[in-house]
Amino acid sequence: MAIISAGARVFRARGFAAAGMRDIASSADLSLGNLYHYFRGKDELLFFCQDRAADRLLEALAAARKDRRPLRLRLRELAVAHVLCLLDEVEGSAAHLEVDALPPRLRARIVAKRDRYERGVRALVTAGVRAGSLRAADPTIATRAFLGALNWTAHWFRPEGPQSTRQVAEHVADYAVAGLANP
Amino acid sequence: MAIISAGARVFRARGFAAAGMRDIASSADLSLGNLYHYFRGKDELLFFCQDRAADRLLEALAAARKDRRPLRLRLRELAVAHVLCLLDEVEGSAAHLEVDALPPRLRARIVAKRDRYERGVRALVTAGVRAGSLRAADPTIATRAFLGALNWTAHWFRPEGPQSTRQVAEHVADYAVAGLANP
DNA sequence: ACTAAAGTAGAACCGTGGTTCAATCTTCGA
DNA sequence: TCGAAGATTGAACCACGGTTCTACTTTAGT
Numbered sequence: 001m002a003i004i005s006a007g008a009r010v011f012r013a014r015g016f017a018a019a020g021m022r023d024i025a026s027s028a029d030l031s032l033g034n035l036y037h038y039f040r041g042k043d044e045l046l047f048f049c050q051d052r053a054a055d056r057l058l059e060a061l062a063a064a065r066k067d068r069r070p071l072r073l074r075l076r077e078l079a080v081a082h083v084l085c086l087l088d089e090v091e092g093s094a095a096h097l098e099v100d101a102l103p104p105r106l107r108a109r110i111v112a113k114r115d116r117y118e119r120g121v122r123a124l125v126t127a128g129v130r131a132g133s134l135r136a137a138d139p140t141i142a143t144r145a146f147l148g149a150l151n152w153t154a155h156w157f158r159p160e161g162p163q164s165t166r167q168v169a170e171h172v173a174d175y176a177v178a179g180l181a182n183p
Numbered sequence: 184m185a186i187i188s189a190g191a192r193v194f195r196a197r198g199f200a201a202a203g204m205r206d207i208a209s210s211a212d213l214s215l216g217n218l219y220h221y222f223r224g225k226d227e228l229l230f231f232c233q234d235r236a237a238d239r240l241l242e243a244l245a246a247a248r249k250d251r252r253p254l255r256l257r258l259r260e261l262a263v264a265h266v267l268c269l270l271d272e273v274e275g276s277a278a279h280l281e282v283d284a285l286p287p288r289l290r291a292r293i294v295a296k297r298d299r300y301e302r303g304v305r306a307l308v309t310a311g312v313r314a315g316s317l318r319a320a321d322p323t324i325a326t327r328a329f330l331g332a333l334n335w336t337a338h339w340f341r342p343e344g345p346q347s348t349r350q351v352a353e354h355v356a357d358y359a360v361a362g363l364a365n366p
Numbered sequence: 367a368c369t370a371a372a373g374t375a376g377a378a379c380c381g382t383g384g385t386t387c388a389a390t391c392t393t394c395g396a
Numbered sequence: 397t398c399g400a401a402g403a404t405t406g407a408a409c410c411a412c413g414g415t416t417c418t419a420c421t422t423t424a425g426t
Contacts, residue, residue: 015281017200020413031375034414038373049415098198135361138354141346144339145332145358152331165326171321175328178318179362203383216387217404227382 003028003038008049008090012091013155016046016101047106054113061120061141071128072177078121079150079173080166086154087165118143125180135182142180153176186221191232191274195337199229199284201317206233230289232274233282237296239268244303254311255360262302262333263349269337270348301326308363318365325363332359 006028010019021042025035039045060081067074099110122143128134136142154171157165189211193202204225208218217347222228243264282293305326311317319325334357340348 015198015200017198017285018284021415022413032414033376033418034374036415043190101198101201129311137357141351142358145355148335148338149328149332149359150364151335151338152327155331155334156327163321168324171324172328174200174320175325175362176332178364179332179358181361181366183364183366204385205383214405215385216406219385220403 003035004048005047005090007045011046011049011098012090015172016041016042016080016098029139043101043103043106046098047102047110050102050110053085053089053112054110054117056089057082057117058113058120060085061117064124065120071124071131071133071183075124075134075175075180076177078124079176080169082147082150083090083153083169083172086151087157087159087169113143115116118147121147128180133182134180146176146180149179186213186218187228187231187235188273190228194229194232194281195273199225199281211264226284226286226289229281230293232283233285233293234296235274236268236272237293237300237309239272240265240300241296241303244300247307248303254307254314255364258304258307258311258317258363259356259360261307261361262329263352265330265333266336266352266355269334269347270340275347294358301330304330311363316365317363321365329359329363330363 006025007019010024010027013019019042021035022032025032027106028035028036039048050083060078064074064078067077100107101115102110122139125134125136125143125146126139129136129139150172153168157168159165163171178181187291190202190207193207193210197206198200202225205215207228208215211218213221222231243261244266247257247261250260267280282297283290285293305322308317308319308329309322312319313321332354336351340351342348346352346354
């Protein structure tokens, strides 16, 4: 699946619409025609990128659900995993931007997974609110703002920077959870 | 400047690369050729959208600087203005996504303004940390996470939803500031 | 070794879309 | 009234890029 990684790399660098199949092919050390031997087209390639990233997020969600520690810690760990998914796995970044670039059929499948993820995170947040350890005037909005703080990392993080992905992920996660914490 | 608004609307709906000059023209009730009478090209149109939004953000920053209340309140008001800029002024949303779509010359001018804004916000955050009312392990990262929570709103907000832009802006701002607050 | 399936390549097709152009219509001050 | 500057149009140009096609090469099972 090195092809998917190459595609995700180009998607991330240039954006979906601006990314050319020729770019992706050469980035994957394939000829253009050969690339079409593996994928029906550009849409499908993006779909696989997004699908893999969504699966990874859902895995992290499942782990956070099994966990029995306080919800603050569980959400923090989820947040770290979320950011690492965006920064380490190149597919992740491509996945989170440009969800609407897909044709309806494929788009629906990704949106479904993404919604499942968001609902799961929201459930954790509301559980925390009920338990008293978290606070959120509007859990839906708070959850989206929480995820926004995480997602935006893909926009500004540069690997050449001084901090490792893990350091960045932990700092961002600390901030994101603090916004929900009950003082 | 109704043309800029129309352009921003299409940019936001379809994304820069996918937005066609024909779409923009018809959305602005202009013929394609006439659109080129007012703007040299697609790049310049995006540039004006981003430039206006950046100016609006800088205005909000200036207001937050003049303010003499506690930094938490000033940052909250800045956050509300920031989100409202994204949601109310259609140009705003177009501005924040796809910064890299511009040719180097124009891009540099936008990036300069955006950096000035981010530095200004970061200065407010570090001032709050020094004063003891705020807390941030890494002010640069915290500021970016803060702005991320705000910026991501443009991705998920739908005007048809139950809440007004102002309500959403205030909820998001509450969350974003809480992430910086010293408990 | 043989052959069928999969891998690989390069060129060509063709629609889309940014841009340009020449021509016509409005506006408005002199 | 006249004419120049700006507004407006529709069509045409042309490059870029997604996709397809056909032919050649490698692999793998019998």
